[in-house]
Amino acid sequence: MVSKNQIKLITSLQQKKYRKQHKIFIAEGVKVIQELIDANYILNDLFTTQDDFSSLKSGKTHAITILDLKKISALTTPNTCLATFSIPETKNPKLEGLILALDSIRDPGNLGTIIRLCDWFGIETLLCSEETVDVYNPKVVQATMGSISRVKVVYCNLETELKKAKIPVFGTFMDGKSVYSENLPKEGIIVMGNEANGISSSIEKIVSERISIPRFGNLQLTESLNVATATAIILNEFKRPV
Amino acid sequence: MVSKNQIKLITSLQQKKYRKQHKIFIAEGVKVIQELIDANYILNDLFTTQDDFSSLKSGKTHAITILDLKKISALTTPNTCLATFSIPETKNPKLEGLILALDSIRDPGNLGTIIRLCDWFGIETLLCSEETVDVYNPKVVQATMGSISRVKVVYCNLETELKKAKIPVFGTFMDGKSVYSENLPKEGIIVMGNEANGISSSIEKIVSERISIPRFGNLQLTESLNVATATAIILNEFKRPV
DSSP states (O other), X not given: OOOHHHHHHHHHTTSHHHHHHHTEEEEESHHHXXXXXXXXXXXXXXXXXXXXXXXOOSXXXXXXXXXXXXXXXXXXXXXXXXXXXXXXXXXXXOOOSEXXXXXXXXXXXXXXXXXXXXXXXXXXXXXXXXXXXXXXSHHHHHHTTTGGGTSEEEEEOHHHHHHHOOSOEEEEEEEEEETTTSOOOSSEEEEEEBTTTBSOHHHHTTOSEEEEOOOOSOTTTOOOOOHXXXXXXXXXXXXXXX | OOOHHHHHHHHHTTSHHHHHHHTEEEEESHHHHHHHHHTTOOEEEEEESSSTTTTOOSTTEEEOOHHHHHHHOSSSSOOSEEEEEEOOOOOOOOOOSEEEEEESOOOHHHXXXXXXXXXXXXXXXXXXXXXXXXXXXXXXXXXXTTGGGTSEEEEEOHHHHHHHOOSOEEEEEEEEEXXXXXXXXXXXXXXXXXXXXXXXXXXXXXXXXXXXXXXXSOTTTOOOOOHHHHHHHHHHHHHSOO
16 A cells, blocks of 8 residues: 555655655666666565565565556556665766766766666676766666666766776767877777767866777768667677777 | 748648658758758758858859748748758668668658668668658757768668568567677668657568667666667667777
């Protein structure tokens, strides 16, 4: 059973303001929820229409009707289960190894896909400017397909943080050197810019290495790449064997 | 002015059935519409709230109120203009050069992003199985950002078409050879599979070269890549200088 107050609380968590206030976020679907539990996220409540989590012996599991699940779900087509987890504290990031940094990514699907890419390519730390969409937005959590539990996402003043870095800072620009010709290091911070405006001018000043992905299509007309697919290509170039 | 009948017709075009019946599709936003006009798509009607297309001297341009535009738009936040274009006839594809083939891609955003990638990497022909989402779905048209005008998208019985091919057929599988170690040819058909189920078994039988993208993250847990980012990495590997 889910009470009226619980419905009110859970639906409020679709807004960042209430997630910050309650320090709770929601996750939906067996796969995502199980991966968060496995990664030691603190489970608050689990609502399920089925017997999905029979292994989970705790007073935190509640049966829920499909109708009530629809009320609390952030999805158009609700899954069989929804859980609330505590938002973990983030620690200061260590700026070493290969790191990805996002300068004001706004689309939840893009952030989710980029977190999934970090997980795939073994990037442990993802720096996000404060203007970047919230990682605990239900659409982001869903798009990560569980990868959120394995990538450390740190919100920060990106300018301040990048200025502290003792490793090279890479940024993609139309006039950058081809990512194919560069001798790419094992250590560095790769900055990806906003969907519409690219990297902001204050961040551009801190970039030490300007790189670009060469185009093969019609040079005059081809639109720029979507930021998630551009990130896929850049991470692939940094990580692939030479 | 837009009449009640026009509103009825245009909103019906959000459904594939009516697009097939009327052989018309809709496109929204100055950029996408202008690129379709430039690529010689046949414009039927253009509805605009602004003076965006002053260069377009034809009886096909109609002023529209923001309220009416909202009625005919397929977008949550409508642009300033919407146009209807004739769906061009597709010709039999020539199976030469580097070709991408999609086996039952269902998500409109994924198809749009993949068309944009084809444009970027100079892939001229995109084969789609009949189960793949319709390219003239408004969400696909929008996600292509205009690239739809420069990539030839051909729906076909993929099995029949691939059997005719005299060039190698590549498919991505978990147990395939690393795409980094393969000596990739300039000619071939690359098959990408469905979001949930991958490449279907009937198509798998025709694949002559099984390839895979190696993972760098935690091998046990990392979820597979999103099909659009996997396509980005594969096309990059085929096209990048060795």
